[in-house]
Amino acid sequence: MQTxxxxxxxxxxxxxxxxxxxxxxxxxxxxxxxxxxxxxxxDLENLQREIVSLAKRQxxxxxxxxEVMERRESAQERAAELTERVSSVxxxxxxxxxxxxxxxxxxxxxxxxATKERSVVAASVPADLLKLYEKLRTQxxxxxxxxxxxxxxxxxxxxxxxxxxxxVKAASPDTVLRCExxxxxxxxxxxxxx
Ligand SMILES: [Zn+2]
Numbered sequence: 001m002q003t004x005x006x007x008x009x010x011x012x013x014x015x016x017x018x019x020x021x022x023x024x025x026x027x028x029x030x031x032x033x034x035x036x037x038x039x040x041x042x043d044l045e046n047l048q049r050e051i052v053s054l055a056k057r058q059x060x061x062x063x064x065x066x067e068v069m070e071r072r073e074s075a076q077e078r079a080a081e082l083t084e085r086v087s088s089v090x091x092x093x094x095x096x097x098x099x100x101x102x103x104x105x106x107x108x109x110x111x112x113x114a115t116k117e118r119s120v121v122a123a124s125v126p127a128d129l130l131k132l133y134e135k136l137r138t139q140x141x142x143x144x145x146x147x148x149x150x151x152x153x154x155x156x157x158x159x160x161x162x163x164x165x166x167x168v169k170a171a172s173p174d175t176v177l178r179c180e181x182x183x184x185x186x187x188x189x190x191x192x193x194x
Contacts, residue, residue: 001079008072145185156182
């Protein structure tokens, strides 16, 4: 739109120059006519005819100037409108970017805390159990251990059958239990329904 505006500005200058040229020529013709230097009736008639024709030509060219000015004004308005929209979108982008950066800073802090906490917990887990957990975690989409909740493995959502329930019941508290279905480590709690 800014390009269109500068294009129409150039077009307007050109059209105004055209008008000016015709006007100057008409003025010169009129001066010749008024000076009395032209005396032949045929020349006088030609001169008068040209003055009339120049007046018409000037009118036509002035219409063109007006038409170009209208186009230029609407291009100016549209360019202003679009510039405003660009600013508003840029402001939104800046706002979203700063919110994203703030969230990323917060997440980084959370990650640091969680990593520290995890390393403390991991240090207290026997090496072979930790290795099993890591292997399962990789295989099972990031979840290596699942809570056993009301006889249901919360990793795969399947309910344990009666044989499995009895095995869980019989197992000592420090036995590492596994889900028969998804193989994840099952974590027993008071809500396990056992
Ligand atoms: Zn499971």
